[in-house]
Amino acid sequence: MLTDPSPALDADAFTLRRRPPTEKLVDLGFRQLTLVLASMVAIVLLGIFLTVFQGAREAIATFGLDFLTTSAWDPVNEQYGAFIAIYGTLVTSFLSLLIAVPLGVGTAIFITEDLIPTVLRDAIGLMVELLAAIPSVVLGLWAIFVMEPALRPVLNLLHSLLGWSPFFNTVPQGPGMTPAILILVVMVLPIITAISRDALNQVPIELRQGAYGVGTTRWGAIFSVILPAAISAITGGVMLALGRAMGETMAVTMIIGNALNFNLSLLAPGNTIASMLANQFGEANGIQVSALMYAALILMFLTFAVNVAAKWIVRRLSLRY
Amino acid sequence: MANQPITYSSSALFDRRPLHFDPNLRRNRLNQLFTGIAGLFAVIAVLPLLLVLFHVLVQGGRLISVGMFSELPPAPGLDGGGIGNAILGTLLVTLIASLIAIPVGVGGGIYLSEYSQRGWFAQFVSFGNDILAGVPSIISGVFVYGIVVATRVFFDQSYSAMAGGIALAVLMLPTVIKTTDEGLKLVPQELRWGAYGVGASKFVTVMRITLPSAFTPIATGVVLAIARAAGETAPLIFTALFSPFWPEGVFNPIATMSVLIFNFAIMPYEAQNALAWAASFVLVMMILGANLLARWISRMAKV
Secondary structure (H helix, E strand, O other): OOOOOOHHHHOOOOOOOOOOHHHHHHHHHHHHHHHHHHHHHHHHHHHHHHHHHHHHHHHHHHHOOHHHHOOOEEOOOOEEOOHHHHHHHHHHHHHHHHHHHHHHHHHHHHHHOOOOOHHHHHHHHHHHHHHHHOOHHHHHHHHHHHHHHHHHHHHHHHHHHHOOOOOOOOOOOOOOHHHHHHHHHHHHHHHHHHHHHHHHHOOOHHHHHHHHHOOOOHHHHHHHHHHHHHHHHHHHHHHHHHHHHHHOOHHHHHHHOOOOOOOOOOOOOOOOHHHHHHHHOOOOOOHHHHHHHHHHHHHHHHHHHHHHHHHHHHHHHOOOO | OOOOOOOOOHHHHOOOOOOOOOOOOHHHHHHHHHHHHHHHHHHHHHHHHHHHHHHHHHHHHOOOOHHHHHOOOOOOOOOOOOOHHHHHHHHHHHHHHHHHHHHHHHHHHHHHHHHOOOOHHHHHHHHHHHHHHHOOHHHHHHHHHHHHHOOOOOOOOOOOHHHHHHHHHHHHHHHHHHHHHHHHHOOOHHHHHHHHHOOOOHHHHHHHHHHHHOHHHHHHHHHHHHHHHHHOOOOOOOOOOOOOOOOOOOOOOOOOHHHHHHHHHOOOOHHHHHHHHHHHHHHHHHHHHHHHHHHHHHHHHHO
16 A cells, blocks of 8 residues: 655655655564464464374374274273263263253343343343353352252252163262263353354344244244344354363363263263363373373364364355345 | 244135234244243353352352461361462463463454455464364363473473463463454544555554554453453463462462362362362452453443
């Protein structure tokens, strides 16, 4: 935009102020500085990948792909397999989403679709946003001392009713997969609600008016016009929440029980990649560090895939209206 | 799109229907049912916040005293003590993280919005920024452990407040870049043209015109990023570690409230558990305060 006046014009009738070299230098220097600062993102991202990959190389060479399917975690014999943690990560995150998606989308509909006065809507919206601000470790503390004891009778009942199925055949003894899933619900709910709320707010008013114009009811409009129009953004938000749930560390670590043995039961203690890292990384040495780095690499790939899928879904599925 | 089954027979379609609202119609009953379900979901969504806040206020608030802010945590098994060192530590580590992440993030955001012309590199950086925002916080701890703690780059120190600050900065960076970029995008193009028109250089335009006009959204985003970083635990467990003593400079292990909560919550001692609740109270108050501050900043600008 600011091109230099060409020297040929200089001698002409009007005099152009030449920009002093220091000013040009500052301009150019600032541009290069911001370029370097922007590159930091790429450098950090690459650095994370390289650091984790470099650390994991020894374990990848030793255990290969068996790491994904075996469940031994034995520092004495140096045998490591991350199956329990991978299984736990996937099960807790998917099951928590199964609960959180209806809750979050339902809440978003409730606070966008003019069902209640604006004051109440804003209050609920604010509270859900503040819930997202509560640190995960505080939720973990709450889960240990308040939620889990309160939940125990319910889980006992579940065990006595459904104890015949392999998913509920252990007696609940405090920490376990179910409390971890429920605390994950609390953590991803604000993300899903906030993104669904934005998505629903962005549906053009004409679509609603059209739907009401042909005589449908409020929920008819919501189910067959508004939700389909917002579905791509909502799905993207759900994927982001999935990524967050997979990587969530503290609250899960504090309540999941960090089991070393595989158990199909949702009432038994389990483990996730993130909580395994949080628990063992500080005290690990030798090939255990490498095995943990390998697990971290898997977690990175999982969240990377989910986040890229989220972007892709938002771009591909968005309706043109 | 409209594949809603038509429930009444087609001959009834053209019948004259009463104009008054009949709550007993199937569709109206369904409507009420769904509204009730959505309301129930909203109540369930709000409930955890209220319960967590209630317990933190009651269990943590009743322990707040002067000693809580001025004393060190007791040895396991002993009573009393405070969380003074952890409060200082959280402030220090968050300050280090902010000093790294805010200049880098604002600078990167300026590049994206003002200089990049949205070429392939800018798109790559934006994409990388979104991916970095999705990287689990514990991975950031692993990363900093690998490059700072294990290599002992800072005066042969392994665990340090500096390492913790860097790990938090990695988490803050995407938020700061994103809010700066989006904030600058909202600045009207005419302001820039006006500045160029009176002969300002690009640097002067950015520093004196564009950046100040985008101050509010950037400040809001930065305050939220700081609040989030202050509550993060996972990246600190094996970078800043923990210390039962007062902070001993930035190149030594340091106590933070979040790691204190984690360590003391899983201890079988009541005194430690109580301190964890007290630390939760202080931390939650700080973070909610920062969130309300951010809201206030953005409200101020709209008026």
